[in-house]
Amino acid sequence: MPTPPARPKLLLFDVNETLLDMSKLQQAVNQEFNSEFAFKQWFSLLLQYSLVDTVTQAYHDFKQIGDAALDMLAQSLGQPARPATRKQELLTLIAELPPHPDVVEGLTLLQQAGFQMVTLTNSPGSTLRKQIAYAGLTSFFEQLLSIDDVKRYKPHPDTYLTACQQLGVAPADALLVAAHGWDTGGALRAGLQAAFVARLGQATYPLAPAPTYTGPTLSDIAGQLVGH
Numbered sequence: 001m002p003t004p005p006a007r008p009k010l011l012l013f014d015v016n017e018t019l020l021d022m023s024k025l026q027q028a029v030n031q032e033f034n035s036e037f038a039f040k041q042w043f044s045l046l047l048q049y050s051l052v053d054t055v056t057q058a059y060h061d062f063k064q065i066g067d068a069a070l071d072m073l074a075q076s077l078g079q080p081a082r083p084a085t086r087k088q089e090l091l092t093l094i095a096e097l098p099p100h101p102d103v104v105e106g107l108t109l110l111q112q113a114g115f116q117m118v119t120l121t122n123s124p125g126s127t128l129r130k131q132i133a134y135a136g137l138t139s140f141f142e143q144l145l146s147i148d149d150v151k152r153y154k155p156h157p158d159t160y161l162t163a164c165q166q167l168g169v170a171p172a173d174a175l176l177v178a179a180h181g182w183d184t185g186g187a188l189r190a191g192l193q194a195a196f197v198a199r200l201g202q203a204t205y206p207l208a209p210a211p212t213y214t215g216p217t218l219s220d221i222a223g224q225l226v227g228h
Helices: 023-033 036-056 062-076 084-095 105-114 127-133 157-165 179-188 218-226
Strands: 010-013 115-123 143-146 173-177 193-197 213-215
Touching: 010 157, 023 036, 023 084, 036 062, 036 143, 062 084, 084 127, 105 115, 105 218, 115 127, 115 157, 127 143, 157 179, 173 179, 173 218, 179 193, 193 218, 213 218
Parallel strands: 010 115, 010 173, 115 143, 173 193, 193 213
Antiparallel strands: none
């Protein structure tokens, strides 16, 4: 029988797509570029070039890269670049997203069970605070952490390890909750535990270690952790 994982002392939550439903932004980007795949392409560019910055030891915040990715999206679709004001209107929507329907229930279960909970996101701190306040989730988190201080994007191991160090928790006693295989894979490679929330359209990375926990909703993940 495999040894069950230790009950984590600290839960680190990814925000975009994991906690927050990005459908409103997805619809706006798709309509703007008249393509049902525009949002997915833009978000992939945003993630890809955040990693390019990290690998090449450069740093622009997520909003700057998101702006540049809109220009790249327009270019790749053979469309004119959008004016700065229009891009700002689209990017502002990322701070006005509701939580997924299962999130409040899941966070409530975990909070009542006494888990220490913080965010860990690639979004800059100013955006993060607006996101969590708009979604009504502020009371669940002890701290709102982003990669701003480290200036390396997830899944670089420094992002996870710095968060653990800031909170005085050993990596093995921390668990990342995310809806992205690249994020759970990064946390596991850094020595943390990880829970994969299998949101629609998301998948784990087969070449990374398997997540410690997997479930279709945050409520399901919470049930597994509380029952551990």
